[in-house]
Amino acid sequence: MSDVINNERLRMLLRSHPGEAIELLHQFYSESLFKIAYRFSRDEEASRDIVQETFLQVWAKRKELSQYHEKSIEHYLVRTVRNMSVSHFKRKRHLNIDDFQFLKVYRDSSAPFEEALIEQELISRMRAFIMTFPFRERQCLLMKIDDELSLNQIAANLRISRKMVEKSQTSALKRLRKWAKDYSKENENLFSDEGR
Structure with missing residues (x-):
């Protein structure tokens, strides 16, 4: 993604055109986020749900995410998917x-x-x-x-x-x-x- 758009431009896009920004994030990250979710959950359907829920959270937090932060939006996406996947795994096991x-x-x-x-x-x-x-x-x-x-x-x-x-x-x-x-x-x- 860094070859196409930098993090600050993405934050600006989230402020002005949030739908386009989330579409762009989805285009670049959905496949790799699915792989992360699947690595933890070992459940394809649950992994798809986790990725979908992650992008819903991005939409819900678009104003907050559009502000400057030292960590990238990619970091937020990966952390969110990882946390949701671990929670899913724990629920399934316990x-x-x-x-x-x-x-x-x-x-x-x-x-x-x-x-x-x-x-x-x-x-x-x-x-x-x-x-x-x-x-x-x-x-x-x-x-x-x-x-x-x-x-x-x-x-x-x-x-x-x-x-x-x-x-x-x-x-x-x-x-x-x-x-x-x-x-x-x-x-x-x-x-x-x-x-x-």
């Missing part, structure tokens, strides 16, 4: 079943190894199902569960209304409750003493 209090799975405490296997399988299936949710619902639900953010904090982070966050979370939880109910019916033996 989703805690206890955060889903509406899932009441009773397990035999005398079989900790089996319990761990069942929990791991359940978490894996639940995570896969959550990843099929519409983007905004998935985003709001995971920020609540993984980052333990309040409605107001999520609204501020995503730059949307509190009501929109509440609506997205309610819809996501409704989907998840239905899935949990259906999943328990299909797998009754797995969670009963008879299935052990």
